[in-house]
Amino acid sequence: MNSFRAINPQSGEEFGPEIQNLTQAQVSAIIEASNAPLLSPADRSALLSNIASAIDADRSTIVPLAMQESGLPEARINGELTRTVFQISTFAQLLATGSHIDAKIDHADANYGMGPRPDLRKMNQPLGTVAIFAASNFPLAFSTAGGDSASALAAGCSVVLKAHPSHPNTSRAVFEAIQKGIAASGQPKEIFSLVEGNDPQITHWLATHPKISAIGFTGSGAVGKLLMDLAAKREVPIPVFAEMGAINPVFVTSLAIAERNEALVKGAVDSALMGSGQFCTKPGLFVIPKSHADIFVAEVEKYLSTLSVGPLLNKGIADRYSTSISSLASLGSVKAIMGNPGVAGISATPTFFIADWATVESNAELLEEHFGPTTVIAIAEETQYEGVATALEGQLTATIQGTDKDSVEGLLAVLAEKAGRVIWNAFPTGVSVTAAMQHGGQWPSSSSHTTSVGTDALYRFMRPVSYQGMPQSLLPDALKDSNPLGLERLVNGVRTKQ
Amino acid sequence: MNSFRAINPQSGEEFGPEIQNLTQAQVSAIIEASNAPLLSPADRSALLSNIASAIDADRSTIVPLAMQESGLPEARINGELTRTVFQISTFAQLLATGSHIDAKIDHADANYGMGPRPDLRKMNQPLGTVAIFAASNFPLAFSTAGGDSASALAAGCSVVLKAHPSHPNTSRAVFEAIQKGIAASGQPKEIFSLVEGNDPQITHWLATHPKISAIGFTGSGAVGKLLMDLAAKREVPIPVFAEMGAINPVFVTSLAIAERNEALVKGAVDSALMGSGQFCTKPGLFVIPKSHADIFVAEVEKYLSTLSVGPLLNKGIADRYSTSISSLASLGSVKAIMGNPGVAGISATPTFFIADWATVESNAELLEEHFGPTTVIAIAEETQYEGVATALEGQLTATIQGTDKDSVEGLLAVLAEKAGRVIWNAFPTGVSVTAAMQHGGQWPSSSSHTTSVGTDALYRFMRPVSYQGMPQSLLPDALKDSNPLGLERLVNGVRTKQ
Numbered sequence: 001m002n003s004f005r006a007i008n009p010q011s012g013e014e015f016g017p018e019i020q021n022l023t024q025a026q027v028s029a030i031i032e033a034s035n036a037p038l039l040s041p042a043d044r045s046a047l048l049s050n051i052a053s054a055i056d057a058d059r060s061t062i063v064p065l066a067m068q069e070s071g072l073p074e075a076r077i078n079g080e081l082t083r084t085v086f087q088i089s090t091f092a093q094l095l096a097t098g099s100h101i102d103a104k105i106d107h108a109d110a111n112y113g114m115g116p117r118p119d120l121r122k123m124n125q126p127l128g129t130v131a132i133f134a135a136s137n138f139p140l141a142f143s144t145a146g147g148d149s150a151s152a153l154a155a156g157c158s159v160v161l162k163a164h165p166s167h168p169n170t171s172r173a174v175f176e177a178i179q180k181g182i183a184a185s186g187q188p189k190e191i192f193s194l195v196e197g198n199d200p201q202i203t204h205w206l207a208t209h210p211k212i213s214a215i216g217f218t219g220s221g222a223v224g225k226l227l228m229d230l231a232a233k234r235e236v237p238i239p240v241f242a243e244m245g246a247i248n249p250v251f252v253t254s255l256a257i258a259e260r261n262e263a264l265v266k267g268a269v270d271s272a273l274m275g276s277g278q279f280c281t282k283p284g285l286f287v288i289p290k291s292h293a294d295i296f297v298a299e300v301e302k303y304l305s306t307l308s309v310g311p312l313l314n315k316g317i318a319d320r321y322s323t324s325i326s327s328l329a330s331l332g333s334v335k336a337i338m339g340n341p342g343v344a345g346i347s348a349t350p351t352f353f354i355a356d357w358a359t360v361e362s363n364a365e366l367l368e369e370h371f372g373p374t375t376v377i378a379i380a381e382e383t384q385y386e387g388v389a390t391a392l393e394g395q396l397t398a399t400i401q402g403t404d405k406d407s408v409e410g411l412l413a414v415l416a417e418k419a420g421r422v423i424w425n426a427f428p429t430g431v432s433v434t435a436a437m438q439h440g441g442q443w444p445s446s447s448s449h450t451t452s453v454g455t456d457a458l459y460r461f462m463r464p465v466s467y468q469g470m471p472q473s474l475l476p477d478a479l480k481d482s483n484p485l486g487l488e489r490l491v492n493g494v495r496t497k498q
Numbered sequence: 499m500n501s502f503r504a505i506n507p508q509s510g511e512e513f514g515p516e517i518q519n520l521t522q523a524q525v526s527a528i529i530e531a532s533n534a535p536l537l538s539p540a541d542r543s544a545l546l547s548n549i550a551s552a553i554d555a556d557r558s559t560i561v562p563l564a565m566q567e568s569g570l571p572e573a574r575i576n577g578e579l580t581r582t583v584f585q586i587s588t589f590a591q592l593l594a595t596g597s598h599i600d601a602k603i604d605h606a607d608a609n610y611g612m613g614p615r616p617d618l619r620k621m622n623q624p625l626g627t628v629a630i631f632a633a634s635n636f637p638l639a640f641s642t643a644g645g646d647s648a649s650a651l652a653a654g655c656s657v658v659l660k661a662h663p664s665h666p667n668t669s670r671a672v673f674e675a676i677q678k679g680i681a682a683s684g685q686p687k688e689i690f691s692l693v694e695g696n697d698p699q700i701t702h703w704l705a706t707h708p709k710i711s712a713i714g715f716t717g718s719g720a721v722g723k724l725l726m727d728l729a730a731k732r733e734v735p736i737p738v739f740a741e742m743g744a745i746n747p748v749f750v751t752s753l754a755i756a757e758r759n760e761a762l763v764k765g766a767v768d769s770a771l772m773g774s775g776q777f778c779t780k781p782g783l784f785v786i787p788k789s790h791a792d793i794f795v796a797e798v799e800k801y802l803s804t805l806s807v808g809p810l811l812n813k814g815i816a817d818r819y820s821t822s823i824s825s826l827a828s829l830g831s832v833k834a835i836m837g838n839p840g841v842a843g844i845s846a847t848p849t850f851f852i853a854d855w856a857t858v859e860s861n862a863e864l865l866e867e868h869f870g871p872t873t874v875i876a877i878a879e880e881t882q883y884e885g886v887a888t889a890l891e892g893q894l895t896a897t898i899q900g901t902d903k904d905s906v907e908g909l910l911a912v913l914a915e916k917a918g919r920v921i922w923n924a925f926p927t928g929v930s931v932t933a934a935m936q937h938g939g940q941w942p943s944s945s946s947h948t949t950s951v952g953t954d955a956l957y958r959f960m961r962p963v964s965y966q967g968m969p970q971s972l973l974p975d976a977l978k979d980s981n982p983l984g985l986e987r988l989v990n991g992v993r994t995k996q
Contacts, residue, residue: 113580
């Protein structure tokens with residue numbers, strides 16, 4: 001199996017060119033050639049803008065390929081391409097301000113409180129060459145030019161991108177667009193490199209190469225943990241920024257059900273089935289009150305009976321989905337309700353499971369993430385909600401569906417300990433790319449407290465360095481007295497452009 | 499060996515009360531009782547100010563104990579207490595501004611570029627309860643109330659402090675002062691807890707307790723790596739912020755020697771012998787030019803012959819020093835030059851080793867940190883300096899001693915990749931507590947890219963959380979529209995107090 005071809009999830013058929021698995025020597029050569037030139041913030045910003053423009057310009061090539069390889073509808077893929085371009089452009093705007101450099105200047109002070117202070121100046125610098133592993137479930141937004149790649153490039157790193165074998169031709173097309181953007185900027189093509197293959201060894205070779213200084217990953221807990229393990233055992237350990245999914249609990253109050261049962265159920269089910277249930281932010285656990293469980297579940301049953309979902313992304317996900325569903329259905333005291341089967345290709349039937357919280361709590365499987373159109377509805381007393389929340393593992397998100405008459409302060413406090421993002425009266429799918437977004441943070445949803453979405457994601461790939469007593473001629477521009485980059489800097493504790 | 503007593507390094511004699519090793523049940527009970535109440539920035543600032551004042555007020559109790567247990571002179575210990583008080587006060591000032599919360603508000607925007615944006619608000623929150631391991635070599639500044647404890651308290655965490663068995667009575671006295679500060683603030687005493695003992699198992703119990711959410715450590719590479727290993731294998735892995743020392747290379751140019759050989763050598767030797775060579779920032783490697791090696795070494799020999807150092811901190815360090823010195827002295831092509839023996843107690847003789855770079859490079863031992871009054875002088879061609887720097891591991895600091903006629907841009911660029919702090923025409927000992935300080939960053943000197951000194955150290959113990967679509971009544975004060983804390987916040991990308 002030294003090569004493979006793309007599979008169309010709609011038809012289940014192979015198509016496109018043979019993709020060769022790279023050898024260890026080829027992977028090493030790509031990493032060794034990887035090149036992260038030190039660019040000014042303006043040049044780095046221009047590079048990102050050019051990459052964003054080039055991807056947008058190739059929309060008509062990229063979108064049909066991504067649709068063919070993912071089975072996702074045109075509107076979704078077009079939206080994903082827009083998101084991809086937007087997030088690269090957002091980083092380009094941030095870089096233009098230079099605020100990511102976080103320049104701090106403390107002048108020498110003979111009378112400093114703890115004893116004389118030398119001249120100290122500190123700034124963020126890029127880590128070097130990073131390995132990014134593309135996700136299967138967002139063929140554009142979390143793939144070749146996705147959030148991890150964009151934030152690593154924004155940080156000033158060079159990227160070695162492991163393409164996901166679910167969409168190799170989309171990855172090639174996006175890679176070509178990235179290369180056009182790099183060429184338009186007059187920069188070396190080795191700023192961004194593509195590694196192809198479906199051989200699991202490739203992951204090992206990437207994670208253990210001495211030149212790789214950090215890893216970005218979005219995917220399963222099993223692979224995330226493998227990467228952490230490989231990274232920790234290196235001669236020089238490196239950070240792994242792994243986003244490994246979650247069950248994203250949604251706590252529903254009885255007042256919310258009493259107020260808006262139909263709309264609430266529609267929102268909940270739509271969120272759970274969005275993208276055929278293959279989002280890391282899919283609500284995989286609804287906690288509903290015993291007092292109103294019957295009308296909530298009846299409404300879910302009614303709505304679900306009208307729905308089916310598009311094909312799953314690939315055969316591996318479909319096989320695991322099928323195994324999960326059989327296993328969950330065989331548990332005692334668990335009721336399954338179903339939607340309609342998919343029509344063609346790698347299809348799946350939406351299947352929701354309903355059980356008392358006591359049953360859910362005692363079956364670890366019901367509290368695990370299951371990719372695909374399934375979710376668990378747990379019935380509990382509302383007085384138990386804080387206890388339920390406390391029993392959960394770390395999450396990407398946690399949601400409360402309530403009303404302004406609910407007292408949820410205690411529950412919210414527990415959820416803010418468990419999750420990176422807490423949500424009121426909305427659903428967790430849909431992750432806005434913005435400064436105030438936190439996507440990640442608590443184990444096992446993430447390997448670190450950082451975010452993989454939003455502008456703060458770039459700080460994962462930078463490190464601070466202090467310069468002590470340097471003459472102006474040796475200081476980086478960001479730290480010179482003359483402030484040639486026009487940065488806002490923290491000078492002796494005061495923010496200033498002077 | 500369920501108990502031990504302090505040892506006076508000046509006399510080598512035991513003194514003071516028996517210190518009992520805590521049992522696992524006792525350690526667990528302390529951790530479980532640990533309590534990090536959610537305080538406003540103003541209250542947390544007041545808590546730190548009160549702790550700082552209480553330590554300063556107990557100066558006359560603490561200083562003699564620390565002198566007795568460390569063998570360090572009064573001026574040094576007094577300076578260390580001043581530094582300890584200063585760094586806690588510096589955090590108190592930072593907390594009063596609330597800038598550490600890093601509040602970001604993005605209002606809902608129906609016309610946002612990638613699709614409608616919900617209201618999102620993000621802030622830093624404390625991690626919870628952290629375990630801090632005190633260092634041996636700074637009985638105050640990196641011990642019970644040292645930088646790690648201060649930054650964890652500043653972050654809003656509760657601290658469980660493992661006292662260093664080299665100075666148990668100093669730790670008790672500082673702990674009592676901390677408790678007075680906590681009491682003066684009307685806060686629960688379980689914000690700060692002391693764990694005593696010299697049983698290595700205690701380290702395991704602390705690192706693996708489920709309630710511990712992060713580890714701060716300053717000490718040896720062996721223990722740092724053990725902590726990382728323990729933390730990674732937990733059911734819920736936690737971050738380890740370990741500062742594990744370095745050899746802090748100093749590159750000396752021929753022009754610098756030609757210009758100021760005597761002063762340069764005095765500065766270099768004083769820095770290497772400061773605190774009897776037991777600083778993590780001790781310059782453990784001088785790289786000098788072949789052309790001027792003779793006059794530099796002759797000057798070192800001359801100056802060293804006039805010097806002796808105070809006792810080492812404890813018998814363990816002294817034994818390891820003695821073993822290291824014998825081993826290094828037995829290497830071929832290495833010349834040893836010595837100062838004068840110490841006068842009493844746990845004494846040591848300053849011993850410097852001189853060899854060609856080729857010899858140093860091929861003997862890993864010469865490139866390792868050796869605690870105590872020893873350093874290595876490596877002779878190289880100046881044209882080799884970039885190559886020498888490239889061959890080194892990650893460092894806390896790296897220094898160039900040169901003149902304005904030297905061309906050191908290439909060397910500096912390599913050193914800024916290797917070290918957290920790069921220094922021009924000064925020496926690495928002396929680590930100022932300020933915003934622009936970076937202490938740590940590159941393996942094996944540190945386990946992460948963070949700093950353990952300076953105000954940025956507190957961010958190690960916080961994590962960001964986003965609040966989506968929350969009603970004002972459910973938002974933390976830091977994120978409310980009315981801005982009751984008067985914070986400067988990033989609102990829709992603009993810094994403002996509105």
